[in-house]
Amino acid sequence: MPCAISIVNTKAGLKEFIRWPHQLYRNDRLWVAPLDQDEWNTLYPNWKENGSAKTRFLLARRGKEIVGRIVGIAIPQDYISGNLLRVRWGWLEAIDDPEVFSALLSAIEHWASALHAQVVQGPLGFTNLDKAGMLIKGFDALPTIVELYNPAYYPVRVEQLGYEKAIDWIENKLIVPGKVPEKLIQLARVIQNRYRVKTLQIRKTAELLPYGQELFRLINETHRHLHGFVLFDEANAATYLKKYFRLVNKDLICIVQDDRDQMIGYGIAIPSMSKAFQRAKGRLYPFGIWHILRASRKNDRADLYLIGVKDEYRNKGITALLFEKIMQGFIDQGIREVESNPELETNSQVQALWKNYDFVQHKRRRCYQKLLDKSL
Template sequence: MKKIVPVSSKKELSIFIDFPHDLYKNDPNYVPELFIAQRDLLTTHPFHKHNQLQAFLAFDNDKVIGRIAAILNNTSNEFNHVNDGFWGFFDCIDDQETADLLFSTAANWLKGKGVTQKFIGPVNFSTNEACGLLIKGFDSPPMLMMTYNAPYYETLVEKAGFAKQIDLIAWHWDGQNYDDRSVKLLEALKERLKRNNITIRNVNLKNFKEETVKLREVYNSAWDKNSGFVPLSDEEFNYLAKDLKLILDPDFALVAEQDGKIVGFGLALPNYNEIFKTIKRGRLLPTGLFKLLLNKSKIQSIRIYALGIVDGYRKMGIEACLYGTIIKEYKRKGFTHAEAGWTLENNTMINEAIKAIKGDPYKTYRLYEKAI
């Protein structure tokens, strides 16, 4: 007999986090999330101070067959002047009845919290975190901080009544197969920017706290017109920055600055999923930490995680300088492939720029919605 249980204990939370490991145990492209990171995301992340989340598990007798989280993102609703609810952390066996039960339970919880408009997902809080259902590109593992799911999820979600809201595109470069025009023009572009007192430099890790304050302003400004955007609070951005600092390579962490004011930044991250893939059930202890430390230098790929320019500074060549510098470092360090993503399908300016440097739109992720 199938039943839904709200997650309310540490044991149930562990079961919730671990369920995908069993579901995907035979999938060669599955990458386990780190247990400690998922636990903190679901319990102690600053998001929970102003918003609400309820996780649910689906059981068939004593066997776990699915999971979902209902997410009330008050910040998103206030910023976008809506009254929507979200779903995330969705995983399920290939069974429509189970999926329908999970979605209806999450929707009913949100209705009980006063949500009256749309039911949107998958988002693991908002578009600032991992989001989107993979619908194209199942032949390779996900890059760092990107989602992954089986192909049958698309049918489960659509048969549950959800329709496409928007697609998110991940772009790929293999080996040296990119247009390096921005590298060749890099010095000339930098000279042109200097005439406007704009310089490109690396993030100052020794003064990271002060840098973080400035970067949050740029982040919240550069993406504020994107569909579904939610500004990050000081605490949320600091939480993100603290995590990123642990894994970033300073050569790939760049800012554009005019007279001491940061007007843009670009950040590429080593693809730690290459290591996480080998860490059983996402546990760093007893051997996972050793694998992490031992294999850091063997990472072969990067993910261009973010590239944002403040309004009024776009189309000046800053984007090309940031991309050119990242490509130059990618080549110098001998990486074998790279991903940029994600970008919104309707962000024509950035998508055309990525196509111009031979980016291949190799994965597509979809956000879904329906009336609640």
């Protein structure tokens, strides 16, 4: 039976869209289910097109059975001089069937052509804090909660449809040393005195909240050059602060300030929530929150989320202060392994941070692209 593509045009349909991967991956031990509440908070405003993005939410069905899903995304930042350069696609999930992949991606390509886009790229999200990049290496590794998961057939099916590499992300696994290296401690003190900078001292996690918007303004500055980066406005920042703040551990965050108390650098890690999210099965209540709280208090793995330094302080060793504090936090919390999360393969500055540590590159993921045929 051929598959039929339908536009998600009701709240009930959006709920189906969000929950269907639980059916697809029900026997997959590596899939880390996102929280349904987080998915709804991300997707619903964009599905309604209350924001600035144009979207197309699609489901593929055979008869009454869902066999795939995808979102097409056109955002203002992808327009240049009034012309749409790129349409993104994300949230692609499908059974291992070339017809389903073809139907979903062809539907997005036709929609993109109607918008006069030049190219389609994916998987990408609405912002750089959404999941992006299709796994092409490391299919046996447990993903973090901010990473896409896909079985090995996904890149095969996408490449069969003419998609090619746009850019890759690599991921590293770091073995935490038994103590903070003395050279790192000494370097941090030298940098601190030379540039009159300091690390923000906090007693409890709630004290970080007033710095949230300033943090996102600095993220805009430090990440603006990265592939597909979308600037965060205050509303977006508030959404992601709400989404991730409950996972924060004050000992795994470092904020560096100058002598005027202005933020110039940040490093953010959290205890690994992958197994807790697997046990939650998409539901925060009644038991999901318990698994998450337990993982935040006792864990031997952590994920490095974000790191950045203000432009004028780059190449001045500020990362020594960030790593000193966060590394000590790992040791104090009993963390043995750390996932880097995706790093652009072209981001040599970030990759250089790992050279003095025991690490292995164990995953790679890819953003694919396809030039559009204007006859579509």
